[in-house]
Amino acid sequence: xxxxxxxxxxxxxxxxxxxxxxxxxxxxxxxxxxxxxxxxxxxxxxxxxxxxxxxxxxxxxxxxxxxxxxxxxxxxxxxxxxxxxxxxxxxxxxxxxxxxxxxxxxxxxxxxxxxxxxxxxxxxxxxxxxxxxxxxxxxxxxxxxxxxxxxxxxxxxxxxxxxxxxxxxxxxxxxxxxxxxxxxxxxxxxxxxxxxxxxxxxxxxxxxxxxxxxxxxxxxxxxxxxxxxxxxxxxxxxxxxxxxxxxxxxxxxxxxxxxxxxxxxxxxxxxxxxxxxxxxxxxxxxxxxxxxxxxxxxxxxxxxxxxxxxxxxxxxxxxxxxxxxxxxxxxxxxxxxxxxxxxxxxxxxxxxxxxxxxxxxxxxxxxxxxxxxxxxxxxxxxxxxxxxxxxxxxxxxxxxxxxxxxxxxxxxxxxxxxxxxxxxxxxxxxxxxxxxxxxxxxxxxxxxxxxxxxxxxxxxxxxxxxxxxxxxxxxxxxxxxxxxxxxxxxxxxxxxxxxxxxxxxxxxxxxxxxxxxxxxxxxxxxxxxxxxxxxxxxxxxxxxxxxxxxxxxxxxxxxxxxxxxxxxxxxxxxxxxxxxxxxxxxxxxxxxxxxxxxxxxxxxxxxxxxxxxxxxxxxxxxxxxxxxxxxxx
Numbered sequence: 001x002x003x004x005x006x007x008x009x010x011x012x013x014x015x016x017x018x019x020x021x022x023x024x025x026x027x028x029x030x031x032x033x034x035x036x037x038x039x040x041x042x043x044x045x046x047x048x049x050x051x052x053x054x055x056x057x058x059x060x061x062x063x064x065x066x067x068x069x070x071x072x073x074x075x076x077x078x079x080x081x082x083x084x085x086x087x088x089x090x091x092x093x094x095x096x097x098x099x100x101x102x103x104x105x106x107x108x109x110x111x112x113x114x115x116x117x118x119x120x121x122x123x124x125x126x127x128x129x130x131x132x133x134x135x136x137x138x139x140x141x142x143x144x145x146x147x148x149x150x151x152x153x154x155x156x157x158x159x160x161x162x163x164x165x166x167x168x169x170x171x172x173x174x175x176x177x178x179x180x181x182x183x184x185x186x187x188x189x190x191x192x193x194x195x196x197x198x199x200x201x202x203x204x205x206x207x208x209x210x211x212x213x214x215x216x217x218x219x220x221x222x223x224x225x226x227x228x229x230x231x232x233x234x235x236x237x238x239x240x241x242x243x244x245x246x247x248x249x250x251x252x253x254x255x256x257x258x259x260x261x262x263x264x265x266x267x268x269x270x271x272x273x274x275x276x277x278x279x280x281x282x283x284x285x286x287x288x289x290x291x292x293x294x295x296x297x298x299x300x301x302x303x304x305x306x307x308x309x310x311x312x313x314x315x316x317x318x319x320x321x322x323x324x325x326x327x328x329x330x331x332x333x334x335x336x337x338x339x340x341x342x343x344x345x346x347x348x349x350x351x352x353x354x355x356x357x358x359x360x361x362x363x364x365x366x367x368x369x370x371x372x373x374x375x376x377x378x379x380x381x382x383x384x385x386x387x388x389x390x391x392x393x394x395x396x397x398x399x400x401x402x403x404x405x406x407x408x409x410x411x412x413x414x415x416x417x418x419x420x421x422x423x424x425x426x427x428x429x430x431x432x433x434x435x436x437x438x439x440x441x442x443x444x445x446x447x448x449x450x451x452x453x454x455x456x457x458x459x460x461x462x463x464x465x466x467x468x469x470x471x472x473x474x475x476x477x478x479x480x481x482x483x484x485x486x487x488x489x490x491x492x493x494x495x496x497x498x499x500x501x502x503x504x505x506x507x508x509x510x511x512x513x514x515x516x517x518x519x520x521x522x523x524x525x526x527x528x529x530x531x532x533x534x535x536x537x538x539x540x541x542x543x544x545x546x547x548x549x550x551x552x553x554x555x556x557x558x559x560x561x562x563x564x565x566x567x568x569x570x571x572x573x574x575x576x577x578x579x580x581x582x583x584x585x586x587x588x589x590x591x592x593x594x595x596x597x598x599x600x601x602x603x604x605x606x607x608x609x610x611x612x613x614x615x616x617x618x619x620x621x622x623x624x625x626x627x628x629x630x631x632x633x
Contacts (some may be wrong), residue, residue, distance in 0.1 A: 097136045
């Protein structure tokens with residue numbers, strides 16, 4: 001089964017994009033570094049009430065400064081402290097130098113060099129573990145940096161590494177290290193856009209599933225992009241906006257994801273999936289309203305909002321992932337192929353996400369999420385595969401419906417033809433048979449009184465009359481195929497009798513008949529009509545035989561059916577000839593009328609059976625008759 005060109009092209013595009021992500025990730029891992037990494041710096045706790053000036057920082061006693069190692073343990077913030085000073089000395093560089101700080105926490109970041117302010121976040125960004133790249137003036141060589149960080153919450157200060165070096169090289173390192181997040185996120189957003197366009201052409205029953213998948217992939221992409229530490233470098237004055245966009249995408253994702261699951265696998269036992277989805281919608285609406293209220297009151301509800309949108313929602317995400325994974329595994333165990341695909345992708349995403357959530361909470365929020373984005377990539381691929389399978393099934397059903405309609409039309413036309421011929425046969429046969437019998441009688445009388453030559457002609461006339469009588473008999477059988485007397489027939493005995501009748505004819509054609517019939521096979525029907533049907537079938541096979549031909553008659557039981565196969569190695573038929581079998585007056589024999597095969601069709605139908613022909617030109621023909629089995633009493 002081939003999918004339409006548009007769907008194939010879209011699938012190839014998605015695979016190319018995902019392959020590009022992997023290559024970029026590999027290239028990033030092997031990127032070089034050529035800057036100085038500071039092994040340590042000094043820390044002095046402070047409070048927001050203190051004015052962030054370097055004069056005050058310089059006046060701090062040397063004994064109050066705490067040495068902090070880059071790879072050391074995290075400093076515990078004393079009670080009542082909400083700000084900190086950090087200082088470190090710069091190595092010597094020629095020009096265009098810069099500082100790259102791996103992790104900075106706080107709402108307000110200021111950097112001073114030689115009592116001059118060289119960087120100020122102006123409180124616009126909420127640095128939640130983000131990187132900061134600070135360009136240094138030319139006179140910065142060998143100077144001392146004082147860095148002020150403050151926060152209304154619990155997190156502020158520096159963690160991780162401080163790199164000092166060429167601005168261009170640090171920027172390149174910064175881009176290579178974190179560009180992957182933007183590439184993955186942008187790719188997911190692009191895939192969502194492509195799927196949105198494709199979804200507009202779907203049928204109504206698939207449209208909702210397609211749009212929900214678009215929403216899931218789109219929110220995943222937005223979350224990856226806005227979580228990236230690369231974004232604050234580009235939008236340094238819009239940190240709050242970036243956070244809100246991330247939260248909004250998360251609030252939309254949770255119910256949309258559950259809704260998509262519900263569309264694929266149903267509402268679950270007692271509608272549990274539906275109830276979970278409704279709860280998530282309610283909680284997401286609550287969080288959105290809380291976020292708007294927090295903005296309106298100038299972030300005075302920040303602590304409560306963080307608790308509801310980070311701590312509580314993290315717990316709910318963990319429950320949701322476990323709940324949906326368990327359901328998916330149950331569906332997969334019951335044999336649902338879509339559930340198997342979903343479970344594989346979702347398992348990767350769930351295991352990585354839960355693992356990182358555990359690390360995040362056990363480290364008091366100091367852990368940076370990394371692997372979850374790769375879990376998203378794997379999971380999105382599984383979702384796209386599931387949707388593609390639904391497209392394929394829909395396409396296959398459409399083709400199957402078209403075939404059924406074509407078969408229905410063919411059967412309808414055939415039925416109409418049969419009705420017409422039945423009426424014609426019933427009326428003509430009765431009117432013609434009696435005159436033929438009278439004519440035959442007179443010809444026999446004349447034959448007794450005629451000479452040798454006349455007798456020869458009269459015998460030919462009698463043969464043609466007998467042939468006409470057989471045709472009329474076929475007409476009557478065709479017009480009234482019903483079984484006047486129904487008996488329990490032994491298939492072996494009936495076919496043995498038919499073979500015995502036709503063996504001499506087969507021998508005259510240089511062929512043979514071979515029986516491979518199981519015993520104790522019984523069907524209901526008329527013995528005369530059963531024999532007539534198979535005499536017609538086997539006789540057609542005999543007439544198609546060539547030198548050393550063989551006809552094999554096989555019968556066996558399969559379930560609730562008796563299957564009888566008649567196979568020859570004769571001249572066979574092409575597809576056009578096969579398609580016309582059973583049509584009125586069609587025959588590929590010189591003197592054939594097609595009535596014998598039509599009668600066979602009607603007899604098999606009257607016995608509630610079916611008949612099929614399989615043939616290739618030069619390879620012979622196989623006829624398969626299926627009749628309902630009758631249990632011996």
